[in-house]
Amino acid sequence: MSNSPDAEVQDLMTRYFEGLYHSDSDVLRTVFHPDLAYVNATEGTYEHMGLEAYMARIDARTPPASRGDAREEVIERITFKGARIGIIEARMTMMGRNYQDLLTIIHSDQGWRVLTKVFSFVERKD
Template identity: 80%
Template sequence: MTKQDHVEIQGLMGRYFDGLYHSDSTVLRTVFHDDLAYVNGTSGTYEHMGLEAYMARIDARTPPASRGDPREEVIERITLKGDRIGIVEARMTMMGRNYQDLLTLINTDDGWRVLTKIFSFVERKD
């Protein structure tokens, strides 16, 4: 991974976490590829949708920031395969849940974008 790739992906992930916490689909559209595949792999709640359906859900959501929800996020690993594809393993806490994300990345003419978001969550106990 080049230093430039690292900087771009760190920026992408910053927008990802901010966009989710503030329920800001405008910001999230700078993160996700137009062909996004969103997959909730949590046991009993499997679902799959594309970008527009997911952005409609984001727009309808009460932003966790407006409720003052605690916010924690960590990029656990960034792995690139060549200069065009990669994966980010991340976790975050918001909306009373601990999320585990696997995000596949593709390097486009517009920079790095998330092509697939596969995640699961568990309810927090606190």
């Protein structure tokens, strides 16, 4: 695999989508920075939490994969600002919802990690 930032971030996003779909906090811990800020900005459901609270939620969740939930993921844009920070715009469908994610990333000693996850969702109509 290439050591380019693009290839590393593509790998990060593969782990992100897989970890969420399989509710695998071990995989997600390789994605998120220990200082993660998780923000649900959906109208009427604003919430903020850190990594440990979010991982506890993931661990308590029935994995969408175990139910065979429909799944769609798209990375809409990756923008780097210098060699150490960037932002990812992505969307995904799972658990009967369409999610829009804004992920800020930082390059740390462990490689690229998501420092903030700000997202919103709408319930699917189908």
